Amino acid sequence: MSGELPPQVTRTREGRPATFLEAIAEALWEEMERDSRVFLMGEDIGSYGGAFKVTRGFLDHFGQSRIIDTPISEGGFTGAAAGAAHMGLRPVVEMQFMDFISPAYDVLTNYIATSLYRGAGPLPIVVRGPVGGGNRGGPFHSQNVEMAFFHTPGLKIVYPSTAADAKGLLKSAIRDDNPVIFEEHKGLYRAPHCREKLPADDHVVPLGKARVAMEGEDLTIVTYGLMVHRSLEAAATLARDRVRVEVIDLRTLLPLDEDAIVASVQKTGKLLIVHEDTRTGGIAGEIAMRINERAFEWLDGPVLRVTAIDSPVPFSGALEDYFLPSVADVVTAGRYLVNY
């Protein structure tokens, strides 16, 4: 073990603001220091430090047995994570891009998600990695993967929007006894406006609890990840027309914090859901359904959504910008709903 700490894990110790990416690195580092059962697996995470350099310097400090460079075999090493978890370890698996989680779909949904129910015990595994568009990565380096897993009982899905949440939620995910899919938007990793001072103590944010990112009375926007920022921008625009928007940042998608959404809708009577993921079969549907079940009488207008369009993520920048939901889209839909 070397004495010097890699720079991306020292921001909080030095009292300096951290980027979203550094917050992730800090969470991993601190949890590995705290609990010797935690270890990392992934492609090129060792001496290369990972495609986004989240784990730069980890190999030197924690050694080969806890920083494991894997072959290109997302299914195989996720299955191996299950075995290690059975034996009491707490693997954190990195997908180089979360798009590559799809070869692990079988083992995640069939083996890992069903383990507790099958009487084989809980499996404390975190599968984390970069998601999302806007990077000109084309269809295979830009996906959001929540809806591949949202339908599977036994999994949790976390998708933070701020650096502080990224750290606090990742720590919770690692300490959770259940398998957690953890999505990190590439557009937040190094975004200057996401740089913030993190609480210096052991900063833990509970899973399953949404956050009110902005309070308001006229319209509820439920969103998560990068779209929290787009929605806050839209809310600022709407505020100039005296429209008071409440923005709810889900933070955890599964289990869904239904109570937080219901409470807000009972106040505003209007609900707009904003997600970056494509439209049909997106999470907006489940939220609309739950609001129908629990707060229909409070609705003063239809539940609406702003989403990406139903296609793969296009490669060209012009196409991708058109594909993704914009601030203007949120403003348009929000204004429409408020005036309904």
Add this chain to the structure above:
Amino acid sequence: MSGELPPQVTRTREGRPATFLEAIAEALWEEMERDSRVFLMGEDIGSYGGAFKVTRGFLDHFGQSRIIDTPISEGGFTGAAAGAAHMGLRPVVEMQFMDFISPAYDVLTNYIATSLYRGAGPLPIVVRGPVGGGNRGGPFHSQNVEMAFFHTPGLKIVYPSTAADAKGLLKSAIRDDNPVIFEEHKGLYRAPHCREKLPADDHVVPLGKARVAMEGEDLTIVTYGLMVHRSLEAAATLARDRVRVEVIDLRTLLPLDEDAIVASVQKTGKLLIVHEDTRTGGIAGEIAMRINERAFEWLDGPVLRVTAIDSPVPFSGALEDYFLPSVADVVTAGRYLVNY
């Protein structure tokens, strides 16, 4: 080629009623006769005739090059189907149980579904097989797989509820230029009440069009597959209370026949969605969302759903029956909604 036809493909020629399973076999047989580009791939579909004997006798008639027994490698042979489709063939891939489609999740969502959009041309592939619970098959032989693919633009999903539809929709799926996931409920395969005389001419049912299985004025039930039958039973019970239920059988889940649902809800004002699949992230959500978008003003009550509970499919019969939605459940929810 042998002169004698296997019995399961002759019911309609002989003017006799066919089971759901025989309807599937007839569709495959007739399409293979009609179009030499159509061929089948799957595990044990050759001399063994398939796990459910759908393709018994096909090997003798069509020969080894069109009835291909594959290794256990659902991803690999689905990928090979894509290649064959590129070359102008029309592969029909059997999953022995549709649960085993999960190793093909990667190639289906990333390669096959995106092919047209990527400029690589349409891929006319059908992936078909048995789905659904009630057979005491436990968690790995009982799943419904629609929500694994419903979120993927570029795929179609078909889920018939009657023998005639099974034949007509499968023929359409094979003729469609796009990849189609085709789900066949095991509980319908040999169900006596599903045995019916099929139209003797080339019976084709268009994809993307729902069917009004029963007309009514008071309540719309939207459903598909085996649950159409449960819903019709529930409707009969409700009819004794003079509740007139309209039952819509979706037939195709993707693309969703939104117009048919909207038209019915504009008539009844009440919508109950019934699906066998588990609750959170099920298709009910998307339907609720679309109705909010297009028919909110017509709703006289919340959109509600009756579904399986959020867990893997249990092995024991008692547990499985509890897990699955029952006729009584549909009656309960329907009555509640009508009285709302």
Add this chain to the structure above:
Amino acid sequence: MPGDATALSRGVVRDLLYQGFQARFLAGGAAKSAGMPFGVDIRTVAMARAMRHSSDGKGDLCSAGHLAPGPMLAFGATPLEFLRQLGRKGTAPAAARSGGRSWTDLRRGLIGWDGPPGTMTQVLAGVALAFAQRGQDRAALVFEEFAATETGGWHEGMNFAAAQAAPLVVVLDAARGAGDAGEGAADAIARGYGVDAATVSREAYPELFRTVADARRRAVQGRGPSLIAMLPRDQDDPWALHDAFVAWARDEAGVGRGEVKAIERAASAGVDHAFHRLDKEPEAAADDALVPVCTHDVPQPAWTRRTPPEPGWRATAEPQGFHDVR
């Protein structure tokens, strides 16, 4: 043959007899109704005996696979547990929520699976990785049907184990008698991963034992996983190997005729007792289906089904007609 040959043989005889008596259960139709043939192959039991068993969660781990659950007996599973599992009893492991002929009990080193082949090679590779990381004298043993080698998942698991030099022994099982594993097939596959390979056919017990014991020793020494292929046994008489082994244990391994009889009587009595007891045990209770799928979930029945909606969710009127259906 290392260790006390007689004691080991005694254990295997017991396992074999248990297997034999359980076969009666199948003949009685219970397994048929459970939809699964019950593989019997002496060789898998003998091989599993070469691992280190313990019931305190500190021994080796074994996944017996679908075919011949005999190895589970070696790891401490009882006939009663098998019968409960097949009979879908509420007393079964995991209250009959999951099926198959194997289940998970990590303290005894049992790890079960009823899903796609290949998966358990990945999982046991990870189990073995954990042993190696902690420097423990433990290894993992996985039985896969030969067809698992057709799946990409199996390859990824095997490759991972090889890359990590994980203490894993992989057996390609031909217990159902399928003629897949040709002589040399395992060798050829193993070469691609640079791991040791062996093929076992109708060897006598000591050879079977030694093959696995050697693979285990190499594994815990950090010399990586091994691949062992079983050639199909005689299809005509699945009990031939079984009887031959009992004869060998009696006549050559020093267990003795009287002792074999005694074990046989005890095993028979044990299985009888299990049948007897099984009859009295309840089916799984319907709402066992509602146990949580995550550790701290409160199981939530879907309200439109078994419980009325939350009070207050509808402002204008009381729900009507809700309780009269069931």
Add this chain to the structure above:
Amino acid sequence: MPGDATALSRGVVRDLLYQGFQARFLAGGAAKSAGMPFGVDIRTVAMARAMRHSSDGKGDLCSAGHLAPGPMLAFGATPLEFLRQLGRKGTAPAAARSGGRSWTDLRRGLIGWDGPPGTMTQVLAGVALAFAQRGQDRAALVFEEFAATETGGWHEGMNFAAAQAAPLVVVLDAARGAGDAGEGAADAIARGYGVDAATVSREAYPELFRTVADARRRAVQGRGPSLIAMLPRDQDDPWALHDAFVAWARDEAGVGRGEVKAIERAASAGVDHAFHRLDKEPEAAADDALVPVCTHDVPQPAWTRRTPPEPGWRATAEPQGFHDVR
């Protein structure tokens, strides 16, 4: 060396020079902005020349993979097409909806992929299956990065091709210079599938050509797929093999010094022209994103974004404030 060596060499020289000139584009930063290194390896071009090319959809099929798209030149791709693709132009194949250095044009036998390794071995196995089913004199060639052998998907594709004796040639490409493919690795893997294997290193053009031509001949004769591994070339000078080949073509294959110069001039002019023209071509248009994902879909813009909701969907009042945002 079969066929007209001089003519073939001439073709390869042309391809190589195209590659060379395209490298300028990269040096200029355009590829960097496209986020991808552009592999150059003479060997892949030479190997692709051993297949049967045609532009009427009746020749062989080739997937050039991510690393060195050179084989696409052999199959008729033009520098302008590469530049359009990298430059995300509206004129690019698929109007820049998909990225990578390869795209699909089935008439010319080009089949592109920008996603996970291993997939194209499955897809080309199916392509080859179709050739065999129709008894055509056609074969498929797929270049995979060596790491594809780590994926289960690749194994399933290879196993399928072997089981079907499909006319497929699989090349494990070391164009990016990665030191993965050790001597003998392909042999060991191929043995598991019972297919032929070969390894190529720094062989001269005729050997490279012959290796693939032989594999192709066996394949179309129904003798199954082959696996060919490329050993990494010299990392220090990626152009060394390239220059050596041009020298060989000139001095030994009868192309002649003057002719090489002429090809070089023509290639240079062609690439210059392509650059020139590229500048004038438009970026992809934003709403090209809206093309259908199924053949007969009507593309539907999401109504909350670019178009107002359907008239009549709301009975009580007109939507307000809808058009004033963008």
